[in-house]
Amino acid sequence: MNQYCYDIITDLTQLDATKLKEYVRKLYQKKKFKDLRFSADEKLPYIVLYSKKDKQVCIKMTSKAKKNIERIEGIHFKLKPADLKFTEDIVLDKPYIFELEQCAWWDEDCKIAKGQKWSTLIHNGPYFTHLVEPYEPHGAPLVYANVEYDLTPQEERIANFYARRIISEMSGNVTQIWTKDKVFNKNFWTDFKKYLTAEHKKIFKDFSKLDFSQIIERLEELKEVEKQMTQKEKDAKKIKAAERKQDYGYAIINDIKEPVGNFTIEPAAIFYGRGNNPKRGKIKRDIDPEEVIINIDEKAKVPVAPAGHNWKQVIHDHNAAWIASWKDPISNESKYVYLGAEGQLKGRSDFVKYEKARKLNKYLNKIRKQYTADITSHLNKSRQLGTVLYLIDRHGIRVGNEKDESETDTVGASTLRVEHVKLKDPVVAKQTVTELERDHIRIVPQQLVDGPPGNSRHI
DNA sequence: CTACGCGACTCAGAAATATCCCG
DNA sequence: TCGGGATATTTCTGAGTCGCGTA
Numbered sequence A: 001m002n003q004y005c006y007d008i009i010t011d012l013t014q015l016d017a018t019k020l021k022e023y024v025r026k027l028y029q030k031k032k033f034k035d036l037r038f039s040a041d042e043k044l045p046y047i048v049l050y051s052k053k054d055k056q057v058c059i060k061m062t063s064k065a066k067k068n069i070e071r072i073e074g075i076h077f078k079l080k081p082a083d084l085k086f087t088e089d090i091v092l093d094k095p096y097i098f099e100l101e102q103c104a105w106w107d108e109d110c111k112i113a114k115g116q117k118w119s120t121l122i123h124n125g126p127y128f129t130h131l132v133e134p135y136e137p138h139g140a141p142l143v144y145a146n147v148e149y150d151l152t153p154q155e156e157r158i159a160n161f162y163a164r165r166i167i168s169e170m171s172g173n174v175t176q177i178w179t180k181d182k183v184f185n186k187n188f189w190t191d192f193k194k195y196l197t198a199e200h201k202k203i204f205k206d207f208s209k210l211d212f213s214q215i216i217e218r219l220e221e222l223k224e225v226e227k228q229m230t231q232k233e234k235d236a237k238k239i240k241a242a243e244r245k246q247d248y249g250y251a252i253i254n255d256i257k258e259p260v261g262n263f264t265i266e267p268a269a270i271f272y273g274r275g276n277n278p279k280r281g282k283i284k285r286d287i288d289p290e291e292v293i294i295n296i297d298e299k300a301k302v303p304v305a306p307a308g309h310n311w312k313q314v315i316h317d318h319n320a321a322w323i324a325s326w327k328d329p330i331s332n333e334s335k336y337v338y339l340g341a342e343g344q345l346k347g348r349s350d351f352v353k354y355e356k357a358r359k360l361n362k363y364l365n366k367i368r369k370q371y372t373a374d375i376t377s378h379l380n381k382s383r384q385l386g387t388v389l390y391l392i393d394r395h396g397i398r399v400g401n402e403k404d405e406s407e408t409d410t411v412g413a414s415t416l417r418v419e420h421v422k423l424k425d426p427v428v429a430k431q432t433v434t435e436l437e438r439d440h441i442r443i444v445p446q447q448l449v450d451g452p453p454g455n456s457r458h459i
Numbered sequence B: 001c002t003a004c005g006c007g008a009c010t011c012a013g014a015a016a017t018a019t020c021c022c023g
Numbered sequence C: 001t002c003g004g005g006a007t008a009t010t011t012c013t014g015a016g017t018c019g020c021g022t023a
Helices: A017-027 A031-036 A066-078 A153-171 A182-195 A198-203 A213-227 A231-248 A344-374 A380-395 A426-439 A443-449
Strands: A003-007 A046-051 A056-061 A121-123 A142-144 A147-149 A250-253 A256-259 A293-295 A313-315 A322-327 A334-338
Touching: A017 A046, A017 A056, A031 A066, A046 A231, A056 A066, A056 A231, A142 A153, A142 A213, A153 A182, A153 A213, A231 A250, A344 A380
Parallel strands: A293 A313
Antiparallel strands: A003 A056, A046 A056, A121 A250, A142 A147, A250 A256, A293 A322, A322 A334
């Protein structure tokens, strides 16, 4: 959808954003634009956004209709300096179409210094939902042993996580029923207690006696209310989201404006993990700016952390592709905010990847010959390596890495264990088996052939 | 030289959300 | 044109891999 922006050219000390947005909205209704103008009773095909960070007001089309675009652009053409004067002090620049330049990263012009990810990098930092939009309590009580208890906002917020999971599971659209899982509930309960007041902690002794039904009911009511919102309210919500994206959703890298992939710091939530992760059900807490490292151009203005907060550190690493990073408190692994996949960085690394694949293709026959021979080698090591390579090549199984007990126990080609191999009647797998019988591993592929489809698997 | 830990990046599964379609 | 179910798309983030620095 087209978007047009007006830069605010005067220094703004005090600015009433609501009034300015209203002013711009009404610009397109001025009588003097005659047949181009939008009448007051007509549904406007645009919403107005204000970006404090980028000092601009934009209109974003909500309709793709050619006619509407022509009218908007026609009005832009006819705008006079007087139209752009919001107040005596606050003046807008002429509107321009907001579009992201496509950087042809394969092009000479777009090349950046060798060995570096970026030569310039400007952005507004990540978005902290819990700081910018503090939790608004709904007041529904949690029931324990048939008695209602009012929760503090902090308690309620966590209780919502669990209640929402129950709602999702009831809808039948999820594949896992976690709220009936012992480990999940135990982990959740242990962590939930850390958020309870001393008083509630004393009363709530047994997790199974907690009854979330009133909270579930309230959350469902709130969802219904949202469904019933008027168009105006829906628009207001849309505007909010679009303004957030305008403020935080773009970075300028190597002088090209590109979208940021996921500019929101992961908010507090229940940790689910995949499969039987032993940490499933734990509560992943909120991350504060004090834990976040910002990577930005040394020449750029450092983004301002949310009020009352500071960054952990600000670095200027030209070899790093990320703009913000923090440690995930559950896994202790680094998490990053990256630029979007449509940008030059991803384009370039994809290019490298596919070139490597082309190169590999040249050696494929040689590699296949080699591992086929290795499988019958008298050397243990060669036999193992050959088998792993065979599994990867023929069955698309991943390599497999070392893991510790605190992670989901999955295995790859190199980490398969005896218990993963099931012997089956060789007749069932005629083809594969005849080929492999002499390799003493004949049954392994049969089981894998029966596995789920996919271009790459772990088991 | 090797082993190891960890930082940085890509991949992919599941859920959420948007869109489509039909009565 | 409305509701709701089916289907497609997007978002979110856990997990896998690799390579580099260090001991």
